[in-house]
Structure formats: C-alpha cells, structure tokens
Amino acid sequence: MLGLYLNKPSELELREFSSVSSLKDDEVKIKLIHAGICGSDIGVFKGKIPHATYPVRPGHELIGTVIEAGKLANYEVGKRVVVGPNTFCDECEYCRKGKKNICINKGSLGVNMDGGFAEEFVISSKFVMPIPEELSDIKAVLIEPFSVIVHALEKVNISKGSSVAIIGCGTEGMLAISLAHYLGANITAIDINKEKLAKAQNSFSGLKAVLPEEIEADSFEIVIEAAGVGASVIQAVDIVKPGGDVVLVGMPQEVKLPIVRVVRKEITIHGSIIYNFPNDFQKSAQFLAQESFNVEPVISKVLPFKEYAQAYEDAVSGKYGKIILDFKEEV
Numbered sequence: 001m002l003g004l005y006l007n008k009p010s011e012l013e014l015r016e017f018s019s020v021s022s023l024k025d026d027e028v029k030i031k032l033i034h035a036g037i038c039g040s041d042i043g044v045f046k047g048k049i050p051h052a053t054y055p056v057r058p059g060h061e062l063i064g065t066v067i068e069a070g071k072l073a074n075y076e077v078g079k080r081v082v083v084g085p086n087t088f089c090d091e092c093e094y095c096r097k098g099k100k101n102i103c104i105n106k107g108s109l110g111v112n113m114d115g116g117f118a119e120e121f122v123i124s125s126k127f128v129m130p131i132p133e134e135l136s137d138i139k140a141v142l143i144e145p146f147s148v149i150v151h152a153l154e155k156v157n158i159s160k161g162s163s164v165a166i167i168g169c170g171t172e173g174m175l176a177i178s179l180a181h182y183l184g185a186n187i188t189a190i191d192i193n194k195e196k197l198a199k200a201q202n203s204f205s206g207l208k209a210v211l212p213e214e215i216e217a218d219s220f221e222i223v224i225e226a227a228g229v230g231a232s233v234i235q236a237v238d239i240v241k242p243g244g245d246v247v248l249v250g251m252p253q254e255v256k257l258p259i260v261r262v263v264r265k266e267i268t269i270h271g272s273i274i275y276n277f278p279n280d281f282q283k284s285a286q287f288l289a290q291e292s293f294n295v296e297p298v299i300s301k302v303l304p305f306k307e308y309a310q311a312y313e314d315a316v317s318g319k320y321g322k323i324i325l326d327f328k329e330e331v
Contacts, residue, residue, distance in 0.1 A: 010046065041060070060110040060116065067120070080131040143281055152247050191212075223247070233248065
C-alpha cells in the first residue's frame with residue numbers, strides 16, 4: 001500500500017508500505033476515504049512541535065471503511081468509521097476521572113506515533129467510532145477537528161443573544177463561528193487577514209467581521225482565542241467584559257499577561273485541549289448531521305492523495321481553510 005512518510009522536518013515522501021497481514025483481536029483495518037490536514041500536521045512538518053518524533057507517518061483526521069476486523073472488534077466489514085487519534089490508557093488518575101484528553105500516557109497519531117495518511121490503516125477498535133449513516137463523507141472528516149471546538153465551548157454558556165468574539169478565522173476559528181452561530185450568539189470575528197474576514201462575514205448572517213485594532217476593550221461576554229498567537233491572547237483578556245470568560249484553543253508558547261486586568265475584571269480563563277473520546281465525537285457528529293448547521297465555509301480544497309505536495313504547500317501557506325486529501329482516488 002502507498003502512504004506518506006515524513007523522514008524529518010520538511011522531507012515528505014510517498015512510499016510503499018507493507019499491508020498488515022494479521023490483526024490483533026481488538027484491531028480493525030481501515031481503507032481510508034478522506035483525511036484532513038491539521039495545524040498540528042503542519043507543525044510536525046515544520047519541526048515546530050517539541051514532542052514530535054521522526055521519522056513518522058503523518059495524519060490524524062481520518063475517516064474510512066472497515067475492511068477487516070479482529071475477532072473481538074465489534075465492527076462489521078463495510079462500516080464507515082472515524083478515528084480517535086489520541087490514545088489514552090484508562091488507568092491514570094485523569095482517565096479514571098473521565099479526563100482522557102489529559103491522559104499522562106497519551107500518544108498522538110502523526111506526531112509521536114505513526115499516523116494514517118495511507119491507503120490502509122490499522123488501529124485498535126477502542127479508538128474508532130461509527131459514522132452516522134446520514135452524515136456525508138465530507139462532513140464526517142470534520143468530526144475530529146470539530147470535536148476540539150465542541151469540547152472547548154462546553155466550558156462556557158453560549159445561548160441566543162450571547163456576545164461572543166472569536167479571534168482567528170482559520171479552521172478551528174471557523175468551526176467555532178459555526179457552532180456559536182448555530183447556538184444563536186451575536187458573533188464578532190477578528191482576524192488580520194481581510195480575505196478570511198470577508199469569507200466569514202459572507203457565510204454567516206449577522207456576523208460582524210473586524211480587524212484587531214477595530215475592537216474596544218470590555219466588549220464581549222465570551223472570547224474564544226483560536227489564532228494561537230500571543231497578541232491574540234492578550235487582546236482576548238482586554239476585550240472580554242468584567243466577569244466574562246476567555247477560552248484558549250490556540251497554543252502560543254508563551255504570553256506575558258496583564259494579571260492585574262485579569263484579577264480586577266474577575267475574568268475566567270479556560271484552557272482547552274482536544275476532546276474526550278468518544279463523547280465529544282458523538283456530539284460533534286450530531287451537530288454536523290443537522291441540515292441547518294453550516295460548515296461549508298470551513299473546507300477550502302479537496303485534493304487527490306497523489307497531490308499531497310500541493311496539499312501541504314497550500315496548508316503551509318496559511319491562505320486556506322481545511323485542506324482534505326481524497327483517498328478514494330487512484331494514486
């Protein structure tokens with residue numbers, strides 16, 4: 001079978017892999033349908049993620065069809081599934097508390113263990129979830145990245161009329177806009193890229209799109225930081241109202257915060273990392289299955305797997321939203 005392989009940062013190639021001939025009892029073999037290129041995939045590609053290991057097969061936003069199942073794997077051949085790409089041990093203190101997203105023994109596909117950008121992929125059935133029949137392939141590939149937002153926004157109370165600022169209009173920012181809009185919030189999208197702002201404004205009714213310098217302090221009940229840069233975190237603290245909430249989805253390495261402002265305004269800052277599998281995946285799929293739930297603006301391109309070099313170039317450029325690799329194409 002063919003798959004991608006990252007020998008070291010910036011050295012990505014297509015190579016032949018041996019297909020796994022025998023499965024463990026709990027494993028499933030998946031024939032990929034679609035895979036999304038994520039910001040963390042780009043971080044690994046650039047060598048920017050400290051805990052990444054090389055060489056590694058990239059890829060973790062994965063959907064496909066079960067083509068073989070071990071005798072203890074409760075999946076029929078032909079079933080569409082989505083992969084939960086962050087492993088957990090079920091034994092550490094955090095797993096026992098239901099916080100599998102911060103498992104101390106967590107492994108991440110495509111980062112510090114081989115991922116799934118390949119025609120076939122084998123994984124424990126513990127880390128896959130059935131895709132609802134009513135959900136299209138192209139929407140299903142968003143289950144994993146959208147679960148990040150579902151998990152993050154559950155930390156705050158967003159309802160009809162809530163004033164919400166979302167900083168950053170990349171994939172996660174646009175997914176946050178989609179969910180906040182569905183929940184009835186009054187949304188202001190903030191970005192330095194005017195094209196991304198225009199896309200957001202044209203895609204969601206009632207949304208206000210502005211540059212960072214156009215926002216006044218103490219303006220929003222809830223601020224979602226999805227840009228992942230230090231200046232955006234500082235602005236989030238500045239523009240949230242006293243008593244409000246800031247949710248950090250992006251991950252800048254370090255930020256010097258005005259702690260006096262945080263304390264005097266009595267704001268709450270929530271860190272949010274990935275999701276709890278499968279609960280957040282199930283919620284994600286339920287939202288995505290709604291006809292009125294708008295995720296069309298999130299996906300910018302769907303490219304055949306054989307065009308991986310162009311796909312990575314587009315993703316690295318930062319000019320696009322989600323880039324999808326189509327594994328149904330013949331390579």
